[in-house]
Every structure is written in structure tokens, then in C-alpha cells.
Amino acid sequence: MLRTDALDRLPVRDCLPALTDALDGHGTAVLCAPPGTGKTTLVPLHLAGLLGPAGAHPPARRVLVAEPRRLAARSAARRMAWLLGEEPGGTVGYTVRGDRRAGRRTRVEVVTTGVLLQRLQRDQELGGVDVVLLDECHERHLDADTALAFLLDVRAALRPGLRIVAASATQDSDAWARLLATHDEATDAPVVQGAGRPFPVEARHAAPPAAVRPSHGTWVDPALLRHVAATVRRALTEVEAGDVLCFLPGLGEIGRVAGLLEGCGAEVLQLHGRAPASVQDAVLRGGGTGGADGGTGGAAERRVILATSVAESSLTVPGVRSVVDSGLARESRTDHARGLGALTTVRVSRAASAQRQGRAGREAPGVVYRCWAPAEDAGRPKWPSPEIAVADLTAFALHAAAWGEPDAAGLALPDAPPPGAMAAARETLRAVGAAGEDGRVTERGTRMARMGVHPRLARALLDGAPRVGVRAAAEAVALLSEEPPRDYGDDLADALRTARRGRDAYGARWAAEVRRLRAALRAADGTDGRDAGPEADHEQGGPVDPRQAAGLIAALAHPERVAAARGGRSWLMAGGTRAECPDGSPLRGAGWLAVAVADRPVGSPAARVRLAAAIDEATAREAAAALRQESEEVRWDPDRGDVVAARTERLGALELSVRPLERPGPQALRAAVLDGLRREGTGLLRWTRDSRALRERLAFLHRELGAPWPEVSERALLARADEWLGAVANRAGLARTDAGDVLRGLLPWAEGEAARLDALAPERVEVPSGSRVRVDYAAEQPVLAVKLQELFGWQETPRIADGRVPLLVHLLSPAGRPAAVTGDLAGFWREGYRAVRAELRGRYPRHAWPEDPLSALPTRRVNPRR
Incomplete structure (x- = not known):
């Protein structure tokens, strides 16, 4: 019995003639109506010809309504069935994942956008459907955007008579109208405004x-x-x-x-x-x-x-x-x-x-x-x-590839997929065998696209079923396709046992999904048809351990999340990310994990494990076999601070075994040493006092004279390390390498300037007393530190670098402390000496303090005691 009183109260009824005209004239339309006006319930009944006698209303059609959520799909179907005086499953039905109430009499079927995508992959023409209404387009769910793009393709290439309505509760109609433009005329789709009568x-x-x-x-x-x-x-x-x-x-x-x-x-x-x-x-x-x-x-x-x-x-x-x-x-x-x-x-x-x-x-x-x-x-x-813009695009990329658009460039999408996300998605499809190197879908990928789960889970189902049985594989995949409640815990095997008991709403949904997956697996012909429960025998005769079965499926779905223990509560995943379990987790102490669900909290360098299974190394090796690499490595190990020459076996970032190489090549050894040198610096060489002094002298000449005197800063030496490093095989060889020899090798011998090193930047300078005093080049201006009495009679400040740079003279007291610092000796004798003499002669009476230092004899000795 038609509930006309309730139907008459729905404000969208007033725009139904305009919507009919729009579809008759254009084939597509945008319907904008506020929430609660009836666009989800009254409009599909009208389009299906269910609201009155023939002739006054559109002819009988089959209408498909796509909702973004299961809850909304069931609710819409129940409401429409109530308006017709029926129960869902008759004239009005619904299909969501794991739950279907529809039959041959069904004229209006409400589905989720995910279910619609699956139907389009199986039947691109969408046979038997006359009108598709995509509800709540404004929410911008990825499945809805994809389904609309596919439907527009179908209408343009296969079924020009297919009618499409994009329904939105917000006033963003212009963009949708452009998207639904006809391909032949490129005219925007009509926009029908459902002027609701909302209360204030x-x-x-x-x-x-x-x-x-x-x-x-x-x-x-x-x-x-x-x-x-x-x-x-x-x-x-x-x-x-x-x-x-x-x-x-x-x-x-x-x-x-x-x-x-x-x-x-x-x-x-x-x-x-x-x-x-x-x-x-x-x-x-x-x-x-x-x-x-x-x-x-x-x-x-x-x-x-x-x-x-x-x-x-x-x-x-x-x-x-x-x-x-x-x-x-x-x-x-x-x-x-x-x-x-x-x-x-x-x-x-x-x-x-x-x-x-x-x-x-x-x-x-x-x-x-x-x-x-x-x-x-x-x-x-x-x-x-x-x-x-923000989601994992792997499932989208598989749908697009199976549709014949591997890069999605030809799809009428409201927003283009981000290139980086699409590249990551295509790489995942290649890794699970769903797409080839050219991005095109494989036969296996076509089967995966029709299974109604994420491509990773489809891969786990296809590859895991022959190993653990169809039922065990379907049970684990069902648990991963919808994350279980938090109170199920983070141990995948424990969560599986809880779901099997079926004492809550999740358990009921899980059981329905298991049945659907078993049917999908048989339909995809991904196994030999055998159905094994968790207690069934394995192919090789042994029983299937439920914990290992769950772990294998999780590892097949996410091989990059196979993780090896790194301490009591930390694991390193094959993808290179550290993962942690919360305190009290039953997973603590496991040597290996298959991490099924993880996230990375904001600001945390480590992933947080939400659901995982304990596995053994053999399972990890089997599931992540594509990540296995064996290589001969000669490298610098920062932890050891030395060269490591080994044959290494890895699963991604996980080091499985290391065996020493018997005869590593000298070139590889030298390259590793060079890497270590650049990592840790020239401090690995043998530096003596003389080699450090030589470096300071060369730095002075480069600063004052430039080329051809070499730059000997840390950066410059490391940049030229390949030139001066000899046949060194390890850290000990570096420690035996004299840095002074390295520096002398860099001198400008070819230009003939190297012979002038001692003249331009003398290591020592002879002073009037006859002493040869070392020049300190560490400071910006070279320093000559010498006792004052040894310079009597020396009127001019010594200069170096072809006379360009005066030495800074530190005149030392008898105790070796600077009594004065000057770059002008003549000026010091003239103006500063008297004050120094007056201050120090009483303190050091055995030393010479002549009134005229220019005429006095320089000396290193003290006066004899009287």
C-alpha cells in the first residue's frame, strides 16, 4: 500500500517534473536538494515508475541507487520499502557487502558505491539497469568518484541511453554539471534544484x-x-x-x-x-x-x-x-x-x-x-x-587498470589523483602481480579487482588459500578487511578466535564476509576448489596451525610489514620503519611479527601496532620472498667504525645473515674506506705535531696567496680524498697513513712553487739570540712567541709570504708569559719597553733589562748569581 500522505510531505516532489525533463533531454542531471527533502527515497521511486498509474509518471525502469555507506544503503531501502507498504527484498531491495535483500521483482536496488564498482568490473554495460542515482556526491568518497567516472565512460562508449543522476545536498552544482557534460555536445548537464522547506x-x-x-x-x-x-x-x-x-x-x-x-x-x-x-x-x-x-x-x-x-x-x-x-x-x-x-x-x-x-x-x-x-x-x-587527495590509491589504481585506464588520465574525475600516490599504488600492483611493468592489468589483477577487497588482501587470499585452505584464508582476510573492535586485542590469532565465537555485531558481519570471500575465491578460480577449515590437513600432510595461518595471510597482504624483534617491545619492519606494541600486549617477546594493521601517531618516528600475528622466520621468508636480496657487500659500517666485507642476506631492511667475504676486491675495499673517511673525517689519519703544523702553514698560504697553494680545510681534503688516498683496506690502514705525507703530496710541485714553502711560510724563524723559534700559524695572523731578551737589537718586525704579512710578535716574560704583543717592534722599543722594564725588572733581577734595548746584546741566558 502506497503511503501517499508521507510521500506528499517530501518537498523534493515539486521538482520531479523538472528532473524527468532533464533526463529525457540530456540523459544526465545534477539534483541539489537539502537533507531530508526526499531525494534519497522519493526520487528513485519516481524514476522507477512506482508512484502512480502509467502515463502520469515515467515508465517502469530499474533504478540503482549508490550510497557511500552500508548503514545509509540499508536505511534508504527500508524507508522506500515502507513508503510502498512492503519489506526490503521485494520491489525495493539492497545489496551491501555481506548482506543482500533483492530479487527478481526488485525495481529499485540500493547498493554501496563499492558494490557498484564490483558490478561495473564484472559487467561494464550494467545490463538491466536503466538509471543510476549516485547519492551524496558532495562527500567526495573515492569509490563514488570512481563509479561516476566509469558510468560516464559506459554512457559515452557503450550505453548512451543509460541515465545518470548525481545527487548532492550542497550547492556545489556547477562542477558536477560540467563533469556530467555530454561527450558529443560538451554541454553541461542540467541542474535541478530541489527547493526544500526546512524548518528554521x-x-x-x-x-x-x-x-x-x-x-x-x-x-x-x-x-x-x-x-x-x-x-x-x-x-x-x-x-x-x-x-x-x-x-x-x-x-x-x-x-x-x-x-x-x-x-x-x-x-x-x-x-x-x-x-x-x-x-x-x-x-x-x-x-x-x-x-x-x-x-x-x-x-x-x-x-x-x-x-x-x-x-x-x-x-x-x-x-x-x-x-x-x-x-x-x-x-x-x-x-x-x-x-x-x-x-x-x-x-x-x-x-x-x-x-x-x-x-x-x-x-x-x-x-x-x-x-x-x-x-x-x-x-x-x-x-x-x-x-x-589523501587516501591509499592502490585499490583505485587496480580499478582504473582493470577498466583500461592504468594512469587514470582518461577518466572524468572531479580531482586528478596525486602523482606520488599513484606511483606508489602502481608499484604495489606490480609487487602483488596485479599489473605488469607497463601498468596494464594482468589476468590475475582482473580476478583480484572482482573480489571486493583491497588488492593486498586479494593477493593474500589467492596465494594463501592453497597453503592454508580456503576457509582459513577467507577467515583471516575477512578479519583484515574490516578492522575488529579494539577490545578484540592486538593479537590477530586471538581476534580470530573471538570473531569465530560470533557473540557481537562484528562477529556476525565477519561470518558473512567469510562466506562472501569463499564464494568470490571459487568464482575467481584462484584455488583448486578445496575448502579447508583450520583443523584440516595441509597439502603436505601436516595440520594447519590457526596462528601460523593468520600470520601467513597477514604477511602475504603486507610483506613490507614483516618485522623482526629489536628488543623487548620494538620491531623493525622490512620496509624500514620501526614498530612498537603497547604495554601488556601478548605479542611481546615474539621474535617475528606479521603486522596487519599499524599507524604512525603524529610526531612519532615509530609505527604503532594495532593488529599483528606472531610468526616464525620461515613464514617471514616465504611471504616476503619478493623482498629477499643476497648481495656481496663491502661497506663502511658506522656502528663498527670500520670496513665490513660480507655476503649479506636481507628481507628488505631486515638483515637475515652475514658471512665474511674471503677475498674482497681491493677497489671495493678502497671505496668503502673512502666512504668511511668522508663519514668520519680526516681524524682517522695519523696526525703528528709536524703534520698539523704543516696543515696550518698551507692554510695560511692558501688564504694569503691563493693558487697554486692548495686548500686544506676538512671539506677540501675530503673532496680530494680519492686523489691522495692510497691502497688502504680498513680503519687500521687509515691510522697508519701519515697526514703529513698526504699534505706534502698536495704541494704545487708541478708549478715549482713547492720548493718555496719554507721561504714563504717558514716553520721556524731565527731571532737575534740565535734561537730558531717555531711560528704558530693557527691564528689568523701567524705568531712568533719569544722571550723579550732574545730580540734585543732587532728593530724591524719580521715579515713572511714575500713580505706581505708581518708576524705578530708575542714578547714573553722570563716566566714564558706574554709581556707585550706587537706587530711593530720598533714602536714597542720606542714606546712600550720602558713600562714593561719597570714592571718586570724587580721581579726577574737575574735577567737583562738594559735601558737601551737596541744597543744591548740579545741573550738566552740569565745573569750569574753574585
């Missing part, structure tokens, strides 16, 4: 009373969560009727705020993608449901729904009159260099904030409480980040 929503800013520390990674300041909980209580007090919908970034924050709301006088429900079906149904039914899993109270007239961004659009949550917006959302980020993903908490965009606000005005006037100061509005991004 009053916006109230509820900034925290004290400063809140910025979020980073998945950490959110507990002070903000306390303030959000207080704001929910405020909403329950100030808004007299209706439910409160509170937006939080993730499951952890939902759980903490739920705890803070105990005793608030309302039923508290937790809505997210992993919520049990009973909770999802309770939320979407509305009213005082009571008693559902996930609530913190009994039956109550009013409800508080704590939700992630899953409730921003696609879903209608009945009964909501007030919204509390934490202002935060959670997005994924991928470190392509390390192959690690991480969730990060970001400020919600202005577009998403408007979506959240609209939830309060769907059924009556409402109120939104924004948990930030009004001044922060302008600093928020206009739109959320498109997933293609």
Missing part, C-alpha cells in the same frame, strides 16, 4: 569556557569532551522537546561522552558504522525505543544520539530537534613512503557544519549548538578534503 534552525555558539588544546592524530582534549557533554545536557534543558543529535569525530569520543552523560534523564544511543543493527534500527525508528544495545539508560521519552559523520547526510534520524556539534571530524591520511595509514582529527568544514545544522530542522524548528567561538567560523575549510 537557530545557531548558538557554545564555546568552551577555557582554552582547549588542539587535536592531533586521534587525540582529543578531554576538556572539550566534557564541554560537549555539558552542552548536551544544556540542550536537553533549553530545548523542551525532541531528541538531541551530537556529532563527535570517532568511536572513542562517543564512548567517553556516553559515560559522561549517565544520569542525564534521556536514553543515550551510539550511532556509527560498526554499531549493532539493533542500535541502528532503534535510532532510525525514532521515539522512546529503550533497551537497545549501546544505550546507557532504560526506556525514555527523549533520546541523545551520539554519532560520527555517518549521520551528516544519507540518513534521516527522526525526532531530532537539537544538534550539538563538536566541530571535529576524522579523516584518513596515508604515508605513501612507509605504506602506513593514520586517522587524524580535523576541524569540520563549513559545508559539513551546515549539513549537521540541517539535522535539527527536518521535522520542526530546531537549535544547533556549535562548540566553538564565532570567530573560528571563517578559519574552517569550505569543503571536506576529497578522499582521492
